[in-house]
Amino acid sequence: MSKSLQTYLDFAIETAWQAGQLTLGYFQTGIHPDFKADDTPVTVADRSSEQLIRSRIEKQYPHHAIVGEEYGTSAETGQSHRWFIDPIDGTRSFVRGIPLYAVLIGLEIEGKPEVGVAYFPALKEMLAAATGAGCWWNGRRARVSPMTELKTALVAHADTASFAKHGKGEAWERIQQATNYRVGLSDAYGYLLVATGRAEMMLDPIMSVWDCAPFPPILSEAGGYFGDWQGHPTIYGKEAIATTQTLLPEVLKVVKGFN
Numbered sequence: 497m498s499k500s501l502q503t504y505l506d507f508a509i510e511t512a513w514q515a516g517q518l519t520l521g522y523f524q525t526g527i528h529p530d531f532k533a534d535d536t537p538v539t540v541a542d543r544s545s546e547q548l549i550r551s552r553i554e555k556q557y558p559h560h561a562i563v564g565e566e567y568g569t570s571a572e573t574g575q576s577h578r579w580f581i582d583p584i585d586g587t588r589s590f591v592r593g594i595p596l597y598a599v600l601i602g603l604e605i606e607g608k609p610e611v612g613v614a615y616f617p618a619l620k621e622m623l624a625a626a627t628g629a630g631c632w633w634n635g636r637r638a639r640v641s642p643m644t645e646l647k648t649a650l651v652a653h654a655d656t657a658s659f660a661k662h663g664k665g666e667a668w669e670r671i672q673q674a675t676n677y678r679v680g681l682s683d684a685y686g687y688l689l690v691a692t693g694r695a696e697m698m699l700d701p702i703m704s705v706w707d708c709a710p711f712p713p714i715l716s717e718a719g720g721y722f723g724d725w726q727g728h729p730t731i732y733g734k735e736a737i738a739t740t741q742t743l744l745p746e747v748l749k750v751v752k753g754f755n
Contacts, residue, residue, distance in 0.1 A: 498628075501610060504603050505626040508613040511552045512599045515545040516617030519584060523618055524593040537587045542566055545583030545599060553579050565706045578604045580709030580731075585614075586683035595619050598684040602709025602731070609731055612710030614684050623688050623714060631717035633692050640720040640740040641693040646747065649675045649696035652686030662701035662735075667725070667751045671699070674750045687711050690738040691718040697739045697747060705731050711738065725751050 522541035529537035546566045553562055554570075561575035565582050579601065584590050586597035595618030603611035614623045623638065625631035631638040643649060651671060659668035672678055675697070681689060684707070686698030691714050700707075708722070708731035715722035716729075721744045724733025739747050748754075 501626045501629065504611045505613070505624060505629060507552075507556060508601045508603065508611055509615075509622065509624050511549055512601050512613045512615035513622070514552070515548050515583060515599045516615045518548055519545050519590070519597075519599065520617050523590065523595075527591055529587065529591050537591060538566060539584070539587060539591060541590065542584045542587055546581055549581050549583060549599075549601065563706060565704065576606055580604065580706045582684075582704075582706040582709075585707060586685070589683065596681065596683060596685040598688075600684060600706065600710050602706075602711075602713075604709065604731075609709060609712040612713040614688060614710050614714065616685065616688065621688065623691060625710075625714040625717040627713055627717070629717065631691055631714050633688075638692045638714075638718045640690060640715070640718050641696050642742075643696050643740070644742055646674050646696070646743055646750070647676060649677075649743065650689075650694075651675045651678045652681040652689050652695045652698040653678060654680070654682040654686075654700045654702075656680070659701050664701040664725070664735075664751075666753070668701075670750050670753065671697075674746075687715070687722070687738050690720060690740075691715055696743055697737065699725075699737045699751075701735055703734060703736045708733075708736055711736070 519541050529539045546564045560577040562570040562579045582600035585600045590597040599615045601613045611626045689695035690698050711722040722738045723729040727748050
C-alpha cells in the first residue's frame with residue numbers, strides 16, 4: 497500500500513469516528529425525521545454529520561471532489577479524487593433507536609474505489625480498508641467466511657418487499673430456496689457481517705453510490721466480492737451483492753436463474 501493511501505485511510509477513520517460521535521448525541525433521543533422527495537427520511541443528525549465530514553475534507557483536501565447524500569456534489573465529476581459520504585446509512589434504524597446504522601466514507605481515485613470506512617457508532621464497530629492494506633475490524637484483520645456451500649449460507653437482506661418492487665422478486669425467491677437462513681440485517685450492517693465472516697451474503701435490489709462506495713476495498717481486502725448482480729465489481733450498478741469469492745459463482749447462477 498502506498499503512503500498516500502495510508503494517509504487517506506487514517507483520515508477517513510478519524511473523520512468517520514468524529515461524525516459517529518456527533519450522531520450519538522442525537523441517537524435514542526426521540527428525534528423526528530423529515531422526508532425527502534423520494535420518501536426517504538432525513539434528520540438533523542444526517543445533515544450535521546455530513547457537514548462535519550465535508551468540512552474536514554474541504555480543509556484537508558481542498559482540491560478533491562465530494563459526493564454526499566444530503567448536500568450533493570461539490571465539484572466537477574472529472575476530479576481524480578472523489579470522496580463519497582453517507583452520513584447516516586440506515587436512517588430508519590437510527591430514528592427508531594436501533595443501533596445498526598453507520599457512517600460511510602469512501603474514496604475513489606482515478607475511477608477506482610481505493611479506501612473505505614464503515615463506522616457503527618452505537619455498536620462501537622469500525623470496519624476499514626484500503627487497497628493493499630487489508631481489511632480491519634476494530635484493529636483485527638477481517639476475513640470473509642470460509643464456508644464452501646451456498647445451501648448452508650446465512651443471507652442478510654434488505655426489506656423483502658423491495659425485491660419485487662425493483663424487479664428482483666424471482667431472484668429473491670431462488671435465493672431463499674438455495675440458502676439456509678435469511679435474516680433482515682439490512683443497510684451497511686449486512687455488508688459488515690459478510691466482511692467479518694458472520695454472514696455469507698448481503699444483497700440489495702436498489703443502492704445509491706454513497707451506500708456502495710466504501711465496500712469494494714472492504715470486501716476485496718477481506719477476500720470477498722462487492723458489486724452488481726451481474727458479477728461486475730462496481731459502485732455504480734444501482735444494486736449490490738456482497739459475498740465470498742468461493743460462493744460468488746454459485747450466487748450469480750442463482751440470481752440469474754441458471755441451473
